[in-house]
Amino acid sequence: MASKTSITRAITQNRVWQSVFRQGYPNTEENRAKVIMNTLFFHIHPVKVKTHSLKISYTWGMGVISAFLFAVLVATGAWLMFFYAPSVERAYNDIQALETAVTFGMLLRNMHRWAAHLMVLTVFLHMCRVFFTGGHKHPREFNWVIGVVLWVLTILLSYTGYLLPWDQLAYWAITVGTNIVGVTPLIGEQLRLLFLGAKEVGPEALVRFYALHIWIFPGLMIILIGVHFWRIRKDGGLSSPIESAEVQQGETK
Numbered sequence: 532m533a534s535k536t537s538i539t540r541a542i543t544q545n546r547v548w549q550s551v552f553r554q555g556y557p558n559t560e561e562n563r564a565k566v567i568m569n570t571l572f573f574h575i576h577p578v579k580v581k582t583h584s585l586k587i588s589y590t591w592g593m594g595v596i597s598a599f600l601f602a603v604l605v606a607t608g609a610w611l612m613f614f615y616a617p618s619v620e621r622a623y624n625d626i627q628a629l630e631t632a633v634t635f636g637m638l639l640r641n642m643h644r645w646a647a648h649l650m651v652l653t654v655f656l657h658m659c660r661v662f663f664t665g666g667h668k669h670p671r672e673f674n675w676v677i678g679v680v681l682w683v684l685t686i687l688l689s690y691t692g693y694l695l696p697w698d699q700l701a702y703w704a705i706t707v708g709t710n711i712v713g714v715t716p717l718i719g720e721q722l723r724l725l726f727l728g729a730k731e732v733g734p735e736a737l738v739r740f741y742a743l744h745i746w747i748f749p750g751l752m753i754i755l756i757g758v759h760f761w762r763i764r765k766d767g768g769l770s771s772p773i774e775s776a777e778v779q780q781g782e783t784k
């Protein structure tokens with residue numbers, strides 16, 4: 532009977548296998564490292580990670596869950612665009628039709644809404660975890676700042692999406708919200724005009740909120756999530772309890 536090693540060797544020396552996987556079977560340190568480096572989906576990870584950073588008790592998994600929810604939002608949002616037009620004549624009816632006449636429309640809309648609600652929660656919890664584990668300290672200050680922008684974008688995406696159904700709830704929420712923006716000292720009225728494109732909530736505001744919601748804010752979010760992940764790699768992976776103790780010692784010296 533052929534041994535396990537000879538079967539493994541036969542598979543990994545096969546031309547089809549070699550055309551897909553450029554390294555041998557991942558049973559040595561070198562091959563395992565190559566799997567990570569040569570695979571499109573894996574190479575976001577460093578070849579070596581500290582064991583504590585894989586523990587759910589350290590990260591709470593909130594960063595990854597936030598990224599997953601954002602992907603769900605992009606996918607369901609793109610699908611929603613097939614059934615929605617940002618015009619005051621159509622918007623409300625389009626949403627009604629989505630709930631009643633489109634196959635799986637209600638599921639689609641609720642997936643988008645729930646993912647948005649959950650993302651606000653998970654990004655907030657992620658921010659708390661980073662703070663409580665000292666992940667915001669040197670050398671990760673810049674990534675913390677990127678994170679703060681991601682948090683603001685998460686809120687702005689929720690806010691701009693709120694107007695789109697063009698129902699009473701949306702209309703008055705946006706009226707109240709933009710009135711609050713309007714009392715910002717010095718630039719309040721200009722800011723309100725910038726958001727609304729007019730003196731009152733109307734068709735101009737709907738088009739502006741739509742453009743911000745489907746294109747500008749998600750585009751910025753994708754770029755900044757890319758920078759965020761790249762910084763994690765460049766800062767030597769996740770913070771660690773030992774590192775935090777060293778930083779604290781440095782502060783008290």
Ligand code: HEM
Nearest residue numbers: 590594595597598658661666674675678679681682769770
């Ligand atoms: C769209 C929102 C966000 C996504 C998708 C995201 C994603 C991630 C992921 C996947 C990690 C790896 C560790 C982990 O899962 O906890 C991480 C780490 C980190 N995040 Fe975020 N994040 C977001 C928002 C934020 C916010 C709001 C902040 C802070 C204001 C922040 C600051 C950081 C920092 C400093 C690290 C490194 C932490 C460490 O080394 O311990 N992130 N982020």
